[in-house]
Amino acid sequence: MNYGALKNCDIANGVGVRVTLFVSGCKNGCEGCFQPETWSFSYGEEFTEEIENKIIAMLEPSYIRGLTILGGEPFEPENQERILPLVKHVRETYPLKDIWMFSGFTFEEMHDKEMRCCTPFTDEILEQIDVLVDGRFVLAKRNLSLQFRGSENQRIIDIPSTLAEGRIIPWQG
Numbered sequence: 068m069n070y071g072a073l074k075n076c077d078i079a080n081g082v083g084v085r086v087t088l089f090v091s092g093c094k095n096g097c098e099g100c101f102q103p104e105t106w107s108f109s110y111g112e113e114f115t116e117e118i119e120n121k122i123i124a125m126l127e128p129s130y131i132r133g134l135t136i137l138g139g140e141p142f143e144p145e146n147q148e149r150i151l152p153l154v155k156h157v158r159e160t161y162p163l164k165d166i167w168m169f170s171g172f173t174f175e176e177m178h179d180k181e182m183r184c185c186t187p188f189t190d191e192i193l194e195q196i197d198v199l200v201d202g203r204f205v206l207a208k209r210n211l212s213l214q215f216r217g218s219e220n221q222r223i224i225d226i227p228s229t230l231a232e233g234r235i236i237p238w239q240g
Contacts, residue, residue, distance in 0.1 A: 068092070068149035071104065071111035071139065073118065075125050081167040081198065081215065082240065083132025086125045090114070090150070093140035094183075095171040099206035101217070105139035119153055126161055133161075133197070137169035142177060147188040154195040165197040173201045174224055174235060198238050199224045214240075 069091035092108035202221040228236035
């Protein structure tokens with residue numbers, strides 16, 4: 068897996084001050100995507116154990132609320148095998164910090180065996196995260212006033228509650 072950027076002290080991609088990882092690779096190709104350069108799986112640098120350890124160190128300060136992973140597309144099959152150990156490492160090291168992920172796939176698609184995003188790693192990744200912003204960016208539904216989303220079809224989902232209830236539970240902030 069490659070990554071396009073790693074940001075410290077990000078306040079745009081989730082609540083509070085965050086560490087943000089932009090992974091590379093996305094086959095969704097949403098019209099109007101704000102980072103089309105990240106569609107290429109070879110964009111950026113290789114995600115190594117050293118980078119993972121750097122993220123763990125960046126998360127240490129008490130003012131850092133958590134980690135956000137977006138892209139590109141974290142739920143492309145090519146990325147999931149590397150995303151899983153990262154989110155597990157973060158969860159084990161900082162159980163009180165939250166993990167947000169952004170995906171062009173919907174929560175329902177992640178459970179549809181016919182969809183490429185449904186892999187042997189998907190459920191376990193979801194079990195590690197707190198918030199999922201799901202759905203493809205739709206240019207015709209773009210709304211710049213939305214919090215943490217680019218288009219009105221996208222949802223902010225409370226994943227632990229959703230998994231516990233067996234139905235989509237919106238994040239309440």
